Amino acid sequence: MIALGSDHGGLALKRHIMDYLDQHQLAYKDYGCYTSDSCDYPDFGRAAAEAVASGECDRGIVVCTTGIGISITANKVKGIRCALCSEPLSAEMTRRHNDANMLALGGALIGPNMADSILNAFLNTEFEGGRHQRRVDKIEP
Numbered sequence: 001m002i003a004l005g006s007d008h009g010g011l012a013l014k015r016h017i018m019d020y021l022d023q024h025q026l027a028y029k030d031y032g033c034y035t036s037d038s039c040d041y042p043d044f045g046r047a048a049a050e051a052v053a054s055g056e057c058d059r060g061i062v063v064c065t066t067g068i069g070i071s072i073t074a075n076k077v078k079g080i081r082c083a084l085c086s087e088p089l090s091a092e093m094t095r096r097h098n099d100a101n102m103l104a105l106g107g108a109l110i111g112p113n114m115a116d117s118i119l120n121a122f123l124n125t126e127f128e129g130g131r132h133q134r135r136v137d138k139i140e141p
């Protein structure tokens, strides 16, 4: 189960991501926002991140205009490792090395084809463990 969250600036890309997940028969829960009315990204980034941290969802994907504010928000939740990615190699590497459990995207920066490439990498790459597990264990204060 994938937790989704966005503000108004990420809503269009989040809707594209929902289509992608539907096409790949991957289940998701949308923690808002639900309309294009101006809203506050921490409300929805935190809700999605808490769903991942609690185990209710396995991974999360969050979107705001730049992806920055909503990734900062998600990373304030204990247990969340949210990676802001603008190309697929970063998405692959953050899974392999950081065991990222959330992905952040910028709705104004990422087109649909690039989003699909990033999603393919994020959702289909396994954590390598080993020395990377030791480092991930040191992240939480």
Ligand SMILES: O=C(CO)[C@H](O)[C@H](O)COP(=O)(O)O
Pocket (backbone or CB within 6 Å): 007, 009, 010, 038, 041, 064, 065, 066, 067, 068, 069, 070
């Ligand atoms: O990217 C964001 C945060 O990092 C927000 O989407 C952005 O700040 C929203 O701005 P506005 O209210 O002007 O649409």
